[in-house]
Amino acid sequence: MTGEDMEKVFVTKLKPFLDAVAEKMDLFVPKKTSEHYVFRKYDPESGNPSGYDYNNIRSCATAKEFLFPVCELAAVFPQAAEPEPIKPFAVFGLKDCDLRSLAVLDKVFLEDEYEDTLYAKRRENMFIISSDCFDPAKTCFCNVLGGQSYAKEGYDLNVAKVRDGFVIEAGSEKGRDFLKQNSIMFIDVPDSLLAERDKNREKTQQQLGENNAQYQLDKSAKEIVENSTDSKVFDEEAGGCVECQGCTRICPTCHCFYLYDSKKEDYFTKMKMWDSCLRLSYAEVAGGENPRKVLSDRIRHRLLHKFVYFMDRYGIDMCVGCGRCMEGCIGQTDMRALLKKLNEDLKVAK
Numbered sequence: 001m002t003g004e005d006m007e008k009v010f011v012t013k014l015k016p017f018l019d020a021v022a023e024k025m026d027l028f029v030p031k032k033t034s035e036h037y038v039f040r041k042y043d044p045e046s047g048n049p050s051g052y053d054y055n056n057i058r059s060c061a062t063a064k065e066f067l068f069p070v071c072e073l074a075a076v077f078p079q080a081a082e083p084e085p086i087k088p089f090a091v092f093g094l095k096d097c098d099l100r101s102l103a104v105l106d107k108v109f110l111e112d113e114y115e116d117t118l119y120a121k122r123r124e125n126m127f128i129i130s131s132d133c134f135d136p137a138k139t140c141f142c143n144v145l146g147g148q149s150y151a152k153e154g155y156d157l158n159v160a161k162v163r164d165g166f167v168i169e170a171g172s173e174k175g176r177d178f179l180k181q182n183s184i185m186f187i188d189v190p191d192s193l194l195a196e197r198d199k200n201r202e203k204t205q206q207q208l209g210e211n212n213a214q215y216q217l218d219k220s221a222k223e224i225v226e227n228s229t230d231s232k233v234f235d236e237e238a239g240g241c242v243e244c245q246g247c248t249r250i251c252p253t254c255h256c257f258y259l260y261d262s263k264k265e266d267y268f269t270k271m272k273m274w275d276s277c278l279r280l281s282y283a284e285v286a287g288g289e290n291p292r293k294v295l296s297d298r299i300r301h302r303l304l305h306k307f308v309y310f311m312d313r314y315g316i317d318m319c320v321g322c323g324r325c326m327e328g329c330i331g332q333t334d335m336r337a338l339l340k341k342l343n344e345d346l347k348v349a350k
Helices: 015-024 097-109 115-123 173-181 191-212 221-226 233-238 246-250 293-315 337-350
Strands: 009-012 028-033 037-040 071-077 089-094 126-131 157-162 165-170 255-262 268-274
Touching: 015 028, 015 089, 037 089, 037 173, 071 165, 097 115, 097 126, 097 293, 115 126, 157 191, 165 191, 233 293, 233 337, 268 293, 268 337
Parallel strands: 028 089, 089 126, 126 157
Antiparallel strands: 009 165, 028 037, 071 268, 157 165, 255 268
């Protein structure tokens, strides 16, 4: 195959492809556990299904964990600590909602003089292999917020399952280089299989539309939330919330963290750890004052951050519609239903 042919290729089996990736860097692949997918380090010596699963929907774990760990060492005093070298690594099976979540995190952690050097280094060394959704969960609502079942950008390679194999498409120079270097394992994609891929995408998008027909909004999420600050809906939602913070912990875009100091025998460490705006003491200031002691105020703030403040600052929603928050919520709060309630509440108010 010539260089010009390496934008889209076809392979009958994924294992040789994954083996080739794993030869160059650590590779993390989706593995099904019960009803959900989690990421595991790929072992080339293991065959399918013990080595990997082609995930039909986004994983339970988020891509955030590869770039923004739950807990990491931020500083040491009095002697500076040398950070461990960050080696190239690849993640297979990320979906469009995952890639959109990375775009959100990039806005925060790669912002000019506020750049997080550890995040930046991991991001630079990350090789993204996304894949198409083909059986979204009932909780997936990416289409309500402008997403879709397949990636359009933000990936190095994208994999789409079709009859008798997989269509692999390059989305970056790194992806094109990989296809060229391993061209011996690929063949040209027949037009019939590209048509099948596009039909599968259309079918999945239609399924998303049917699943979320009752949650379609007639205004932007920003406009709805921004004009609903006095709505009693937030008090109603607080009645079912148990403040477990699961929604923010499993969210692929939530990025609040706090710095924790600890004393060792002869030095001090500063740890960077995930935080949650739903935690009671999150907004507490010196003297014990807290502007958001009431749970409904914290729920309101969460939505304002996702749909208003972030949009005002960066021009994109901070929610990607992946639905993980709904699956992780003990109180069964439904983000899309909450937006719909606020939408309907605005109509009544008029």
